[in-house]
Amino acid sequence: EHQAPIYLKRVTSSTHDDLKQLLVDAPGKTLTPGTCVLAEMQTRGRGRRGRTWLSPFGSNLYASFYWPLPEGLxxxxxxxxxxxxxxxxILEQAGIQGVSVKWPNDVYIQGAKVAGVLVELEGEPTGEGHALIGIGLNLSxxxxxxxxxxxxxxxxxxxxxxxxxRHQWAVTLIRGVTDVLEQFRRHGLADLVTEWRRLDHFYNQPVNILLGQHVQQGVGQGIDNYGxxxxxxxxxxxRYFGGEISIRAR
Ligand code: ATP
Ligand code: BTN
Structure with missing residues (x-):
């Protein structure tokens, strides 16, 4: 089995763009699963729906991972x-208190955002494809x-x-992410739904669901087996599936 390469960059526009370029240049237009680009700073870091991920030089980590989805998107x-x-x-294991997750992609410490995940899919919905998984983690x-x-x-x-x-955190991040991707490939979310509930910022909390201009009220009940x-x-x-949805405290 091939070891997935790790590309290190000091400055880049976005590690997501780097990963896309690697893919274009790769023979067979494919990369080893888990291939990672890690940067110390991004000039055009992005979040969901064209929002900006501020990515200053410091000790933060900005990483993107390639992951094939042979069964389709x-x-x-x-x-x-x-x-x-x-x-x-990972944050909890470092001894940090008050860690929570916000569907679908945010991580909080005591109500303040510390990390975000950006997943981009390429390929056919029913055919073969792959995911680009980006992570911004504010270390310092x-x-x-x-x-x-x-x-x-x-x-x-x-x-x-x-x-x-920071080196230790980079190792823990890369190991943790590749490990959970493998777990997800084998078992889906089956083993993770209960754990999500424990860490869910909005579990049993009153929320507003924002769908474009529409707002709906409800009470958070976690996630299902499909996320x-x-x-x-x-x-x-x-159930809400779409990527165009945001959840807010009410
Ligand atoms: P949602 O995903 O529910 O729509 P969101 O507002 O968190 O909520 P995202 O696209 O997930 O949107 O994240 C982008 C947002 O994260 C930015 O608009 C900004 O508010 C915030 N943000 C940008 N850079 C950072 C950073 N380095 N650390 C923490 N938060 C950041
Ligand atoms: C979010 O909360 O919206 C997700 C933020 C994801 C930021 C990471 S940093 C590495 C990768 N490159 C990007 O341009 N974005 C993601």
Whole structure:
């Protein structure tokens, strides 16, 4: 079995773009599963739906992973859920309190965003395809960071007593992500749904579901086996699959 390569960059536009370029240049247009691009800074980091992921130089980690989906893109619905959950577990294992996940892709410490996951799919819905899985993890935001982030954010260092070891965190991140991708490939989300509930920021909480201009009220009920968001609305349980949905506290 091939070891997946790790590409290290100091500055890049976006590790997602780097991964796409590697794919274009690769013989057979395919990469070893788990191939990773890791950068120290991005000039055009992005989040969901064209939003910006601020990616200053400091100790933060910006990484993108290649992952094939031979069974088609439908199997990918739970990918960002699985990866976000693993990030949350990694933070907890480092001794950090108050870690939670927000569907489908955010990780929080005490209500402030510390990491995000961005999954892009390429290929045919029913045929073969692959996922590009991007992770931004704030280890230590630069001291004089003044750019505006319109929601509360934090970094790992603020929640640790001792100075963190960035190399160690990079290893833990790469290991954790590749491990959970393998778990997801074999078992889907089956073993993760209960764990999601434990860490779910909105479990049993009143929420607003934003669908474009529409807002619906409900109570968070975690996720199903496919990674869909479950919301109690009146006496019914509603499932949300789409990527165009945001969940907010009510
Ligand atoms: P949702 O995914 O529910 O729609 P969201 O507002 O968190 O919510 P995302 O696309 O997941 O949207 O993340 C992008 C947002 O994350 C940005 O609009 C900004 O508010 C915030 N953000 C950007 N850079 C950082 C960073 N380095 N650390 C924490 N938060 C950031
Ligand atoms: C989000 O919360 O919307 C997801 C943010 C994902 C950011 C990472 S950083 C590495 C990769 N490259 C990007 O441009 N975005 C992702």
């Amino acid at each position: 439908n199997s990918a619905l739970g990918l960002s859920v699985a990866v976000g959950l693993r990030l949350a577990q 935001m630069p001291e004089r960071f003044t750019q505006n982030i319109e929601q509360p954010y934090t970094d790992v260092q603020k929640h640790l007593d001792a100075p963190l070891n 869909a968001l479950l919301v109690r609305q009146g006496s019914g349980l509603k």
